[in-house]
Amino acid sequence: MDEFQEILQDFLVEAFELIEQLDQDLVELENRPNDLELLNRIFRVAHTVKGSSSFLNFDVLTELTHHMEDVLNKARKDELKMTPEVMDVVLPSIDMMKGILKQIKNTGTDQDGIKIHDIVQKLDLISKGEDLSAGNKTAPSTKNSQKTPDAKSSGSEKTPVGGEKKESKEYVNDLADEPERDYSSMSESEVEAEIERLIQKKAQADRNRRQQKAQVSESGIEKGQSADDVDINVSADEKDSDIPVQHTKPAIQKAVATTEEKSKAIEKSDKAGDDPQKAGSNVEQTIRVDVKRLDHLMNLIGELVLGKNRLMKINDDVEERYEGEEFLEELNQVVSMISLVTTDLQIAVMKTRMLPIGKVFNKFPRMIRDLSRELNKKIELEIEGEETELDKSIVEEIGDPLVHIVRNSCDHGIETPEIRTQKGKVEGGKITLKAYNEGNHIVVQITDDGKGLNTAFLKQKSVEKGVISQKEADNMSDKEAYALIFKPGFSTAAKVTNVSGRGVGMDVVKTNIEKLNGIIDIESEVDVYTTIKLKIPLTLAIIQALLVGVQEEYYAIPLASVLETVRITQDEIYTVENRQVLRLRDEVLSLVYLADIFDVKRVFEGYDHTYVVVLGLAESKIGVIVDSLVGQEEIVIKNLGEYLKGMDGIAGATIRGDGGVTLIVDVAAIMHMAKGIKSQPMTTSETKGSKTKSSPSDYTVMIVDDSKTDRKIMRSALNPLNVNIIEASDGVDALTKLKSGEFDVDGMLVDIEMPRMDGYTLATEIRKYNKYKSLPLIAVTSRNSKSDRMRGVEAGMNEYITKPYSAEYIANVVKRNIGLE
């Protein structure tokens, strides 16, 4: 049974790959109905699927493909002309085939659901009906010379595996003379033996062929000898077969026969002379890998990146501490080498997960063809940059949005030929799909030369539908008005059609692009064009992030969503209708405090200056106010686990260089959340004012010293002040006490030399907290060299008292520093 599953999997993978190319070929075929090459390719798909499905006992699929094969075979032999009417039957039958394959993928059977009866009948009619008129066998003699360029223009050349594919086709041919056996009645071992035999046979034939080929390429123009090879070359290229044992019946031989009759041998043999060489240079070594393995590899790289970040942090610390030491140089070299290699490794693994966007673009020619027939419009599709690569997961996500945008462009953008001529445009509309790289992003651009977006009309429609108020509409910029098309429930279509007009499509676009942390940008000119630009980050797992500080917490914002950061003063913030806004150049940007979104307690007073991070996502923008900008860092996204999954506003977490966890902001979510938050402006010193200090006993001073005697001396010196005194025995102890929040400390006396954590480190640690930025720290030490004092100042000490000191002096210094009069 397992073996069967394996074969089934292979079959499905292969079938879907074949089908992908098929759509494009079929559309191409309509333009060049006589292109034998295309016909052969299409025929082979139907044939392969039929063969495999009969082997796997998928009767429904077999029956359908069998009838398709009949029609296509007739066409191939020129007994049938591929008129649009015929295509209208063939295309749906291909769709149905896809449907059945999907069903097999999901349920493992083709028995229920999809009814093929009607289509089979139609196919039958075609193949029979046209039978009578068949007989017109005058194939254009130019056919052969067209073949190669044609195949290329249809887009198939982007997979440079021609040589390989050709060979794989030959395998099939080697076994073509095998009689069809009833494999279902064989036992497992028998089947295995049979497979073994076939493989050997194929290998043998393969060897022969290679020898033959070598001879051919040498002798070159000799027609008779090369004929066999040539036919295979001509007819075979789209077959990417992983299953050596194919049930390819003599059909291929038929194909060979027909081409032989018609083709001009000299042209062929010329080609044969070239082909082996091409095959030799083009063979690309590929290997199919389970995506799970790549994901695992990516995870491991993620861990490595975290380790690298940590190492770099440690390196910085060490550098600071042991400045000028020789071993630092060496350490530096190692660290930067590891950092470089890690980055390279990450890029390399990322690349293995990359797929050309052509995989998505491929389905559009067919779609445009169907739509233009349905809508009675003439639409031409131009595709550029289909070789642009991006992460597999993104390729999967981007398909739907593109479909919606393209459908929209066809339905709403491109006008009917009549209107276009009235407007003085060419009759046929054009849609351009373009992909290119831009920094760490990939840009997918969809342009149509249709009627463009009319802002006045958009506004009027949205007011009518209640999406926005009249007042909002009046204040809207053009860009904002364009963005209206993404609002759920918005549609400019007068009536709901099959194609669009329900007002959901563009909403889907927005949601999906948001999911990818992408940005949507629209440009348009009435009656000239509409361009929708999707800017999407290259990968999702490891990202660049901007670290921001809010009070004492840090958050990471994906850099892909950050448009810019600005430093502003409090009075640049205006309040309009209970919302805070900022005038940024010629735009009005609504603001939100990150602290409000994440319920961060406002412990310290606001500074004069604050930072605004301007975030852009999909089509909207928002300014997020933070207290500080920490810097840019490469982060690895980790999820928060089952327990905390799907928390509002949090996309995940990452581990920082120091081992701490930093949460990653979900930009899309906070944009939604921002709408519901009514923030009050940050009042200065709201907390400090709440508790007035009237008597000396309201003040608290902490003494940090490891020597009990010293603590006692200081305590007795401060006793006359009548302030509260708490003691800590070292830096760690002091920091814990301070952080516990039990004591409202107004000043600290800090010894420098202490176990566990010394005075300098303690001061540095304390100053990391915004809350204690201005807490008076007084160093009490016997170290009195200038460099010691300098270090004290650098660490954030306010005063420096050297031992020995008089009780009076220390009391005065404390008094002055904590502001006790």
Next chain:
Amino acid sequence: MSNKLQEVVRKQTKQQLKPTETDDVLQLVSFVVGEEEYAIPILTIQEIIKPIEHTRVPRTPAHVLGVFNLRGSVIPLIDLRIKFGVPMTNKSEDMRYIVLKDGNDTAGFVIDRLNQAMRIRKKNIDPAPEATSGNKSLIDGVGKQDDKIITILRVSKLLERDF
């Protein structure tokens, strides 16, 4: 020679058979939250660590302290004292995080003090008192040992999101 060998084999099989006895003994680890002693099956414990720094996660209930970094994994931290409504005692040296695992769910729990590892015979474990029984309850059962009883917690329930 073969006799000896057989004897060895017999001995080994005997030893292997022994553990079947332990099947009706449950191995537990007990700990203290507030005044009360609780226990959890030893196999659900991934590890027990000393308190380390954690990061607050906004918009969560009070008993969810946040997340912490356990050798590269981000793990939620839940304070059982707040969850059980026990008054907060000051931080003590004995405080620990117990990291529990049930399937794919992992979380760390703050407890006041670790007590001991123990074996309780299954027959000495009573189901939870009726008022609190059912799968929804946090209490899996009540174990009797010598002169005291001990509450056995249901780990799957502890790890279930409760907000």
